[in-house]
Amino acid sequence: MRELITPRRAKDIILATLKKLPSVACPISQCAGRILRERVSADRPFPPFNRSMMDGYAIRTAEIDASGTFKIIAQAPAGAPELTLGNEPGVCAEIMTGAVVPSDADCVVPYEVTRQIDETHMQVINRKDHAAGDFIHAYASDRPIGEVLLAPGICIGSREIAVAASCGCKTLLVSEKPSIAVVSTGDELVDITATPAAHQIRRSNDLMIDAALKRRDLPAAQLAHLPDEPNACQAQLQALIAQHDLIILSGGISMGKKDYIPAALDALGLHCQFHGVAQKPGKPLGFWSHPECAVFTLPGNPLSTLTCWHQYVLPALDHFMGQDSSPIPPQLSLEAPVKARDDITIFLPVSRKANNIASAQPANNSGDLVRILQSDGYIELPPTQEKGYPTGKSFDFHPWY
Numbered sequence: 001m002r003e004l005i006t007p008r009r010a011k012d013i014i015l016a017t018l019k020k021l022p023s024v025a026c027p028i029s030q031c032a033g034r035i036l037r038e039r040v041s042a043d044r045p046f047p048p049f050n051r052s053m054m055d056g057y058a059i060r061t062a063e064i065d066a067s068g069t070f071k072i073i074a075q076a077p078a079g080a081p082e083l084t085l086g087n088e089p090g091v092c093a094e095i096m097t098g099a100v101v102p103s104d105a106d107c108v109v110p111y112e113v114t115r116q117i118d119e120t121h122m123q124v125i126n127r128k129d130h131a132a133g134d135f136i137h138a139y140a141s142d143r144p145i146g147e148v149l150l151a152p153g154i155c156i157g158s159r160e161i162a163v164a165a166s167c168g169c170k171t172l173l174v175s176e177k178p179s180i181a182v183v184s185t186g187d188e189l190v191d192i193t194a195t196p197a198a199h200q201i202r203r204s205n206d207l208m209i210d211a212a213l214k215r216r217d218l219p220a221a222q223l224a225h226l227p228d229e230p231n232a233c234q235a236q237l238q239a240l241i242a243q244h245d246l247i248i249l250s251g252g253i254s255m256g257k258k259d260y261i262p263a264a265l266d267a268l269g270l271h272c273q274f275h276g277v278a279q280k281p282g283k284p285l286g287f288w289s290h291p292e293c294a295v296f297t298l299p300g301n302p303l304s305t306l307t308c309w310h311q312y313v314l315p316a317l318d319h320f321m322g323q324d325s326s327p328i329p330p331q332l333s334l335e336a337p338v339k340a341r342d343d344i345t346i347f348l349p350v351s352r353k354a355n356n357i358a359s360a361q362p363a364n365n366s367g368d369l370v371r372i373l374q375s376d377g378y379i380e381l382p383p384t385q386e387k388g389y390p391t392g393k394s395f396d397f398h399p400w401y
């Protein structure tokens with residue numbers, strides 16, 4: 001490990017190192033969850049015509065006389081071109097939701113406030129209640145033509161798809177997906193298909209990271225496992241670096257005699273951006289880069305891996321994919337006082353209670369994988385000269401993904 005840097009500095013270095021991925025045209029039906037890389041402007045006004053908001057009758061309000069009756073002279077269904085009522089007074093058109101309001105009508109009276117007199121006549125109830133503009137979604141009243149509706153850098157959800165579809169976008173320019181390898185290390189770890197011997201454990205970090213990637217619709221292109229042997233580590237890393245944009249590796253990066261990863265990355269000519277962060281858990285976190293590939297080295301203890309994933313890899317992925325900013329974390333306030341340190345940031349697992357209260361759920365140690373199940377996420381406790389933080393103090397909360 002090198003000189004410890006602060007979590008803030010580590011994040012800044014990662015974001016400054018990772019350049020935005022190129023963009024690619026994608027059919028709109030496959031754009032959900034992708035990051036938009038172009039502007040989408042209104043190709044027509046919203047709405048593009050005076051749209052009826054109700055099923056009923058289109059009338060001229062000035063013609064509501066004492067009898068309130070109107071002669072029905074036309075039908076205006078949705079999908080039919082605009083019609084006119086013409087010069088005869090006291091006439092109306094039966095109209096449907098989504099239809100174009102006749103150019104010389106000024107109000108839609110819903111069926112609910114009319115009475116059908118016979119086949120060709122209706123009567124308006126509560127004559128004084130109807131005003132020009134009622135139930136007409138007016139031309140261009142939402143947005144004028146040419147206005148930018150979607151800006152680059154947003155994550156495309158169902159609302160954005162609807163707006164883009166309304167503008168006739170058959171494809172959208174989105175960020176390419178990176179090719180990601182998830183790599184675990186360690187001779188004590190066996191695949192879940194194997195029965196572990198007494199001195200072995202099943203590996204889980206790789207599947208945990210892949211699961212988190214899948215929730216971002218970015219499944220790992222490759223899962224690999226490296227032995228605690230320097231030559232094999234270096235050879236396998238070389239092949240992985242040549243094939244992928246990003247490598248998310250766990251384990252083998254601390255001070256142990258068999259932690260060969262840092263030396264292997266250095267030997268392969270990658271630049272160590274940092275190795276060691278003033279934080280708990282996850283102090284041995286590192287980040288190496290190369291023009292074509294970046295490598296996150298996460299400490300192997302499951303809670304360290306998980307915390308570093310959320311704190312660093314997730315925002316890095318957002319940035320890499322061209323997303324403008326990560327969501328602002330909600331604030332939770334402490335249910336009871338917590339201890340803190342004067343030299344390192346503590347990421348404390350908590351459960352989120354009603355009224356945004358954080359209840360501490362500390363793990364026994366960073367290898368305590370099962371205790372994580374009792375927490376909903378973690379809060380970020382910066383270093384303080386005080387012994388700790390008091391009840392009620394608020395901190396950024398990061399939910400487990």
Ligand code: AMP
Binds near residue numbers: 205
């Ligand atoms: P290391 O960072 O390699 O020193 O590993 C620290 C601890 O995390 C050790 O107890 C490892 O067995 C454990 N560990 C490392 N990688 C994994 C993994 N992929 N799945 C589960 N535990 C792991």
Ligand code: MG
Binds near residue numbers: 186
């Ligand atoms: Mg190890």
